[in-house]
Each structure stands twice: as C-alpha cells, then as structure tokens.
Amino acid sequence: MSVAIVVHGGAGTISPERIGTGMAGCNEAAQIGMRILEQGGTALDAVEAAVRAMEDNPNFNAGTGSCLTSEGNIEMDAGIMEGHTLQVGALAGIELVKNPIALARLVLQSPHAMLIGRGASLFAEEQGIAFCQLEDLLTERQYNNWKRAQAQHTTEAEDLFEEKKHGTVGAVAVDSHGHLAAATSTGGIINKHPGRVGDSPLVGCGFYADANAAISCTGYGEDFTRLTIARRIADAVGTGKTAQEAADEVIAFLGTQTKETGGVIVVDKHGNTGQAWNSENMMYGSAQNK
Numbered sequence: 001m002s003v004a005i006v007v008h009g010g011a012g013t014i015s016p017e018r019i020g021t022g023m024a025g026c027n028e029a030a031q032i033g034m035r036i037l038e039q040g041g042t043a044l045d046a047v048e049a050a051v052r053a054m055e056d057n058p059n060f061n062a063g064t065g066s067c068l069t070s071e072g073n074i075e076m077d078a079g080i081m082e083g084h085t086l087q088v089g090a091l092a093g094i095e096l097v098k099n100p101i102a103l104a105r106l107v108l109q110s111p112h113a114m115l116i117g118r119g120a121s122l123f124a125e126e127q128g129i130a131f132c133q134l135e136d137l138l139t140e141r142q143y144n145n146w147k148r149a150q151a152q153h154t155t156e157a158e159d160l161f162e163e164k165k166h167g168t169v170g171a172v173a174v175d176s177h178g179h180l181a182a183a184t185s186t187g188g189i190i191n192k193h194p195g196r197v198g199d200s201p202l203v204g205c206g207f208y209a210d211a212n213a214a215i216s217c218t219g220y221g222e223d224f225t226r227l228t229i230a231r232r233i234a235d236a237v238g239t240g241k242t243a244q245e246a247a248d249e250v251i252a253f254l255g256t257q258t259k260e261t262g263g264v265i266v267v268d269k270h271g272n273t274g275q276a277w278n279s280e281n282m283m284y285g286s287a288q289n290k
C-alpha cells in the first residue's frame with residue numbers, strides 16, 4: 001500500500017524571497033510526516049506532526065508567526081480529521097497555545113468536535129497543555145504587517161497589501177492501511193475582527209477527510225466557508241474524480257463564485273495527490289512512497 005503526504009504553507013501573492021523559505025519549510029514538514037508513515041504510523045499522526053512543525057516555523061501564519069487581530073491579539077484556529085472514523089477535532093479563537101493542532105487532536109479524542117475561546121482554553125488547562133506568552137507567538141514580520149494594516153485601516157475584505165492572507169498551514173496524508181487524515185492551522189487574516197472565525201477550523205470548509213479523500217484549504221476564509229470547499233472536493237473524489245481533477249474542478253468553481261482566491265491540497269485513498277490554486281502562487285510540498 002502506498003503512503004503519501006502533501007502539505008501547504010498558504011496561497012496568495014508571495015514575494016520571491018519568501019517562496020524559497022516557505023517551500024523549504026513545506027518540504028521539511030512533508031518529510032517529518034513521511035517518516036511517520038514509513039514507520040507504519042497513522043495518517044492522523046503524520047498530519048499532526050507535519051502541521052506542528054509548520055506551527056513552530058515562524059515563516060508561516062500559524063502557531064508561532066500567527067497574524068494579529070485588530071486589537072493586537074493572536075486568536076488561532078485549527079482543525080484535524082480522521083477519514084475512516086470521521087472523528088474531528090477543532091478549535092476557534094484559541095489564545096496563548098504554541099501548537100493549536102496538538103490541542104485540536106485532543107478535542108478529536110474527546111466527546112466533542114469543536115471548542116471555542118474561553119472554553120477551549122479551559123480544555124487546554126484540563127489537558128495539561130502549557131500556556132505561552134503573546135511574545136512567544138509574535139514575530140517581527142507579523143508585528144510590522146499589523147502596524148501597516150492599522151495605519152491603512154485595512155479590513156479583512158480589502159486586499160490592500162500583499163502579505164495579507166498567506167501562511168495558513170495544512171497537511172493531508174494516507175497511511176499504509178489506506179486511512180486518510182487532514183489538518184489545517186492558522187492565525188487567520190491580518191487585522192481581523194476579534195472573534196472572527198475563518199474556514200480553517202470548520203469541518204467541510206477548511207479541512208475534511210472521509211474514506212476516499214483528505215483535503216486542506218487556504219485562502220479567503222469567508223468564501224471557503226460559504227462554499228464548503230473541502231467537502232465539495234471529497235464528494236468529487238467520491239464520485240470518481242482523481243485527486244487532481246477534484247482539486248482543479250473545485251478551484252475553478254471557486255473562481256466562478258468569487259473574486260477572492262486560495263488553494264487546496266488533496267490526497268486519495270490510493271495515494272494519488274492533487275493541488276490547485278487560483279492565487280498567484282501556493283507554497284506546498286509532498287512526499288510519496290509507492
């Protein structure tokens with residue numbers, strides 16, 4: 001049985017200097033996940049480890065390196081799903097946690113599917129997760145982005161500068177049992193309204209996994225949410241499309257419905273992978289062992 005993993009580090013207009021470090025971070029994360037898969041580990045463990053590595057990489061807008069809200073705070077969203085069990089764990093508006101995806105995994109193992117804000121923090125405490133300081137998550141780059149957004153009174157819907165919406169991270173994998181998993185983690189969108197939740201922690205929108213396919217998305221969260229992009233791709237694979245055809249078809253559909261952009265990664269139960277985006281570029285990496 002072939003194993004495979006695809007990761008992304010966000011889609012958008014990404015400066016040439018950032019593409020190189022971003023792609024390197026994606027490849028590193030894909031290799032971390034691949035080592036788990038090659039050793040017979042589960043797809044769920046692989047996507048969690050890959051996303052965790054990207055949350056720890058300050059070049060991405062997730063965990064360390066997350067963007068700031070209009071109040072100058074960091075509110076992160078994350079979701080993880082296992083395809084063959086349909087178990088899901090998600091968090092919205094989580095604060096002061098280094099690895100939201102690890103906490104989302106604990107939600108997946110709990111009786112609940114999603115926790116938000118204060119209750120999510122309470123859950124972290126109950127699970128013995130250590131809290132960090134805002135400074136531990138904040139990078140100079142995101143602070144400067146935020147200062148610029150504040151000066152320009154940028155709102156989430158206005159595309160006033162390039163650095164606005166990339167850096168969300170995600171991973172999809174299939175393991176040696178043909179089981180699938182997907183994970184997505186993000187700081188959201190720069191200067192977002194406090195409490196704003198994007199697609200990333202919403203099942204079927206920013207991530208999804210079932211018995212046929214696993215999907216992780218990045219892009220303008222409001223549109224990915226209203227169009228339930230991840231679930232559309234899973235359904236397309238379920239009706240016989242390849243991972244690549246499904247990715248292309250749904251990104252084309254996104255383009256017919258909205259001016260906003262984004263990208264997706266997909267893997268199917270046979271280890272076929274796909275990726276598509278309609279932004280200028282998307283940072284991604286993959287590893288396969290047929």
Ligand SMILES: NC(=O)C[C@H](N)C(=O)O
Pocket residue numbers: 010011061165166167168186187188189197198199200206217218219220221222
């Ligand atoms: N960069 C992103 O992908 C942003 C994320 N989809 C959100 O809207 O929160």
